[in-house]
Amino acid sequence: MKLQQLSVFLENRPGHLAEPLALLSREGINILSLSLADTSDFGILRMIVRDWERAAQVLKADDWVVKLTEVVAVDVEDRPGGLAEVLRAAGRAELKIEYMYAFSLRRNNRAALIFRFEEPDRAIDVLSAAGCHVIEAEELFAAVE
Amino acid sequence: MLTERWNDVEGGFHPASAPDYLPVERLREVQLRRLRAVVTRAYDNVELFRSRMQERGLTPADIRTLEDIAQLPFTVKVDLRDTYPFGLFASPMSEIVRLHASSGTTGKPIVVAYTREDLNVWAEVMTRTFASCGLHRGDIVQNAFGYGLFTGGLGAHYGAEALGATVIPVSGGNTERQLMVMKDFNVSAVCATPSYFIHVIERALDLGLDLRELPLHTGIFGAEPWSEEMRQRIQEGAGIRAYDIYGLSEIIGPGVGSECEHQDGLHIFEDHFYPEIIDPETGAVLPDGEEGELVLTTLSKQAMPVIRYRTRDITRIITETCGCGRSLRRIRRVGRRSDDMFIIRGVNVFPSQVEAALLAVEGTLPHYQIILTRDHGLDQMAVEVEVTPEVFSDKVRALEDVRAELAKAIEQIIGIRVALRLVEPRTIARSEGKAKRVIDKRAI
Ligand SMILES: [Zn+2]
Numbered sequence: 001m002k003l004q005q006l007s008v009f010l011e012n013r014p015g016h017l018a019e020p021l022a023l024l025s026r027e028g029i030n031i032l033s034l035s036l037a038d039t040s041d042f043g044i045l046r047m048i049v050r051d052w053e054r055a056a057q058v059l060k061a062d063d064w065v066v067k068l069t070e071v072v073a074v075d076v077e078d079r080p081g082g083l084a085e086v087l088r089a090a091g092r093a094e095l096k097i098e099y100m101y102a103f104s105l106r107r108n109n110r111a112a113l114i115f116r117f118e119e120p121d122r123a124i125d126v127l128s129a130a131g132c133h134v135i136e137a138e139e140l141f142a143a144v145e
Numbered sequence: 146m147l148t149e150r151w152n153d154v155e156g157g158f159h160p161a162s163a164p165d166y167l168p169v170e171r172l173r174e175v176q177l178r179r180l181r182a183v184v185t186r187a188y189d190n191v192e193l194f195r196s197r198m199q200e201r202g203l204t205p206a207d208i209r210t211l212e213d214i215a216q217l218p219f220t221v222k223v224d225l226r227d228t229y230p231f232g233l234f235a236s237p238m239s240e241i242v243r244l245h246a247s248s249g250t251t252g253k254p255i256v257v258a259y260t261r262e263d264l265n266v267w268a269e270v271m272t273r274t275f276a277s278c279g280l281h282r283g284d285i286v287q288n289a290f291g292y293g294l295f296t297g298g299l300g301a302h303y304g305a306e307a308l309g310a311t312v313i314p315v316s317g318g319n320t321e322r323q324l325m326v327m328k329d330f331n332v333s334a335v336c337a338t339p340s341y342f343i344h345v346i347e348r349a350l351d352l353g354l355d356l357r358e359l360p361l362h363t364g365i366f367g368a369e370p371w372s373e374e375m376r377q378r379i380q381e382g383a384g385i386r387a388y389d390i391y392g393l394s395e396i397i398g399p400g401v402g403s404e405c406e407h408q409d410g411l412h413i414f415e416d417h418f419y420p421e422i423i424d425p426e427t428g429a430v431l432p433d434g435e436e437g438e439l440v441l442t443t444l445s446k447q448a449m450p451v452i453r454y455r456t457r458d459i460t461r462i463i464t465e466t467c468g469c470g471r472s473l474r475r476i477r478r479v480g481r482r483s484d485d486m487f488i489i490r491g492v493n494v495f496p497s498q499v500e501a502a503l504l505a506v507e508g509t510l511p512h513y514q515i516i517l518t519r520d521h522g523l524d525q526m527a528v529e530v531e532v533t534p535e536v537f538s539d540k541v542r543a544l545e546d547v548r549a550e551l552a553k554a555i556e557q558i559i560g561i562r563v564a565l566r567l568v569e570p571r572t573i574a575r576s577e578g579k580a581k582r583v584i585d586k587r588a589i
Contacts (some may be wrong), residue, residue: 009532011569032224037541041548042567044539060351063571065532069539098540116539 001044002070002120003137010043020045022064024034029055032144033114035101048114049143063128065078070120071104073140075133077110082132086113089130095123105143110141159276159308161269164416165471171212172472173417177211179444184208184217187450190235193228194218194452214419214442215430219453222427225255225395234258236448246294257296257394258448264303266445270400270414271304277403277412277471278365278388280334281361282309287327289337289345290368296382296398297368301336304400310334317341320348327359332365337373339379339387340512344571346382347533357384365390367399370479370497374504376408389478395454396441400575402476410463410475417445420474421453422462436461439476489517489524494559496582502554506547519587527564528555531573 008020017036023124024031033048049055059060059066076082089096096118112135115122127134135143167175185205187194197218198204207213225233230253234241242261246254257265280286286305290297298316305312315326319336323345326332335342342364349356360490364379367390379387389496391411392399402411413420418441422431425438439456443449485496496515503513514533517524528551536547544567552565574581 005539007537009537009567009569011546011567011572039541039545042544044540044541044544063569065534065537065570067537067539068535 002063002081002124003048003073003114003140005069005071005114005116006047006049006052006055006059007067007069008047008059010038010045012038012041012043017043017045022061022066023058024049024055027054027058029058032141033101033103035114037099046101048140069116071113072115072117072120072123072127073135073137074115074127075105075110075112075135083113085130086115086127086132089127089132090115090117090123093122093126095126097120103140105140112143155286159272159281160359161272161307162276164414165273165277165412167330167416167472169472172416173211176419176444179416180211180214180419181205181208183442183444183446183450184452186235186447187452190574191233191450193224193233194220194491204429211419214421214453217442217453219428219440219455221455222255222395222457226253229253230256231258233449233451235450235528236260241448243299245296245299245394245398254294255395257398260447261446263397263446266348266417267400268303268307270298270318270397270417272307273414274390274400274403275305275308275310275334277363277405277469278334278363278390278421279386279406280305280308280310280363280365284308284310284333284363285313285331286310287313287315287323287330287332287335289315289317289323289335289341292401296392296394297336297338300392300398301365305336320345321352324349324352324354327356328354333360333362334364334365334387338368339366339375340369342366342379342383343375343512346379350534356382359384361385364388367391370485372497372500372504373478374501391476391479392564393456395451396443396456397446404478405467405469405471407468409467410474410477412467412471415473417443419444420462420476422460423455425455425459433462433474434464436477439479485582487517487585488514489526489561492559492561494526498558499555502558503530503551506550506554508528512570512573514581515583517583517585517587524587525564526561527566529566529568529573531570532567533570 010016029049029051031047031049035046037044070129074086076086090140098116100113100115103114124134167456175531177512183301187206188198194502241258242259243259244256246256288301292298300316302312313326326368362385364385364387366387376387388404390399396418404411415441421440422437423440424431431437439458439460443451453578459477460476485495512530516527538544548565548567552563555563
């Protein structure tokens with residue numbers, strides 16, 4: 001149920017983001033989703049790729065600092081008020097959300113949300129029990145590719 | 146009895162190590178005899194030294210005891226630059242068989258010369274270095290010191306060969322090839338700068354190679370100051386014993402001193418290199434045990450005798466005798482150089498203090514650089530620290546916390562606010578495997 005997210009440390013320099021992306025593209029690795037969190041000094045590039053093991057290897061070999069984190073994808077457009085429902089369920093169970101970002105599912109022109117929970121396993125149990133649609137990795141990859 | 150330890154295959158004692166165990170009185174006799182000879186040689190052949198002796202009204206005959214060395218003039222790094230390239234040579238070029246040069250950070254390099262006999266002495270002291278670190282015939286030594294003008298590579302090379310070990314002259318850099326050699330050639334010992342070897346450990350981890358599972362058992366590290374924390378990191382990360390060695394090109398290269406199995410101070414091969422500790426301000430000789438600047442005199446060098454060379458290294462002579470039985474005096478490992486010290490807003494700061502602060506924050510490897518600038522007449526200090534996989538997080542907040550913690554640790558030790566920047570790995574320039582610690586951009 002969990003997805004592996006790749007995070008890469010970046011210095012905050014103009015045009016710098018292009019370097020790791022170009023590297024992955026040269027290796028034929030398709031980035032399904034990316035988000036950049038940045039401060040005035042540094043940025044953290046977060047990516048979802050299908051072949052995350054190879055992507056991590058390629059980046060490390062080129063001296064990038066890479067971290068793998070488990071994240072959870074939730075289909076929030078399954079029904080009206082979907083996001084509110086997810087947040088309520090998480091709040092009731094006191095699940096800590098570190099951050100979240102949108103993930104567009106090209107096939108049916110919809111959006112999923114990627115959540116970074118402190119406790120991804122418990123989050124999946126809680127959300128599934130509350131009737132939220134937690135997307136499997138394969139299902140997600142099928143929806144974008 | 147020395148003969149009982151004469152077993153270079155089992156380790157413990159190599160015949161070349163015999164002078165390490167000379168009775169102290171005998172050692173002092175050897176030193177005095179050699180001191181008188183080297184002073185005479187320098188006086189007869191080196192113009193700069195002779196004129197400084199004459200200014201003081203001294204001749205070589207005035208050196209009657211070892212204590213008389215305090216009357217002799219110092220030699221400083223600038224002297225080697227001013228006489229570039231061959232001005233301090235005491236042998237004709239027909240007797241000089243090798244030249245090395247330091248890669249000077251400013252201006253001209255320093256050129257050093259060796260006769261055939263000098264090279265023999267160099268190989269001898271490096272053999273004694275390796276033996277002192279427990280190596281012997283049968284060891285496979287990967288020499289990752291830089292080969293070329295730098296003295297590290299060839300100095301270690303000939304010493305390891307003379308010991309009877311198998312040498313792999315891989316030189317520095319190309320980390321993946323280093324790891325391939327280390328693994329495929331069953332390497333048992335490695336020579337490297339400590340900062341480079343930490344990089345090798347990191348890269349091995351990236352590649353899923355556990356150095357602790359290899360036959361590698363010993364590391365010989367030198368050419369830059371390093372700390373006890375770095376030693377622990379290397380010993381644990383690679384599953385080896387990490388030894389500190391000491392040397393400088395101006396004196397001979399590596400081979401001036403080395404730790405023994407006790408890893409508690411470095412024995413100076415003082416039958417060839419006479420150590421003194423002086424007060425760096427007044428130049429007065431300090432008694433053994435007091436901290437000050439290390440001054441070295443080459444007792445047997447022919448091509449380029451150097452009398453009372455001020456190393457800028459701050460250390461002290463250990464007065465207790467070592468458990469290993471060597472009669473050679475030890476110095477404390479050199480943690481800081483008076484050269485590296487900088488003054489910011491009236492405060493003396495050593496890079497080693499910054500290093501101690503960085504190391505105190507768990508998981509941070511000491512790849513860092515200090516950048517000094519002046520903004521509207523006020524000195525600013527920035528510290529760039531390479532991010533490691535250990536401290537990296539996907540959470541902005543967690544990284545901000547690491548940054549703040551590092552800045553606070555430095556500020557607490559040196560008492561000055563610093564701007565701390567996290568930078569990408571391998572962005573801090575290294576030359577010959579050494580990281581340049583301080584970049585001073587302040588216009589004077
Ligand atoms: Zn000892």
